[in-house]
Amino acid sequence: xxxxxxxxxxxxxxxxxxxTISVSGTAIKTDSLYTLLMVDPDAPSxxxxxxxxxxxxxxxxxxxxxxxKGQTVSGYMxxxxxxxxxxxRYVFLLCEQTGSVPSEVxxxxxxxxxxxxxxKNHLKLVGVNFFFAQS
Numbered sequence: 001x002x003x004x005x006x007x008x009x010x011x012x013x014x015x016x017x018x019x020t021i022s023v024s025g026t027a028i029k030t031d032s033l034y035t036l037l038m039v040d041p042d043a044p045s046x047x048x049x050x051x052x053x054x055x056x057x058x059x060x061x062x063x064x065x066x067x068x069k070g071q072t073v074s075g076y077m078x079x080x081x082x083x084x085x086x087x088x089r090y091v092f093l094l095c096e097q098t099g100s101v102p103s104e105v106x107x108x109x110x111x112x113x114x115x116x117x118x119x120k121n122h123l124k125l126v127g128v129n130f131f132f133a134q135s
Contacts, residue, residue, distance in 0.1 A: 006128075086134055090132075
């Protein structure tokens with residue numbers, strides 16, 4: 001029931017359940033497939049992001065209207081920023097697919113590269129949102 005607007009602050013306790021994603025905008029096409037990624041570029045901290053990026057979620061082969069009906073290839077991991085590491089950015093990336101994206105399970109969370117994933121799978125970034133959370 002929480003609306004995420006760019007840069008809002010949320011408590012980790014408010015973000016542990018798989019979110020319901022609502023997408024709108026002129027770049028969204030009803031006949032296209034999409035991929036949704038969620039990453040933390042600040043792991044373990046913004047000052048020392050040696051695990052950048054930490055993967056939190058990937059859903060592929062979904063319509064923008066029904067993200068929840070896509071194929072989850074990396075299950076949702078709610079934010080858990082370590083104590084004393086300050087605010088972390090949790091970034092949602094919505095990408096239009098040019099074809100089907102492989103739906104095999106992907107479980108490498110630290111040192112994930114959204115840029116590489118997007119390039120490898122020939123995706124087009126069409127939407128971004130993010131929130132801050134800290135311990």
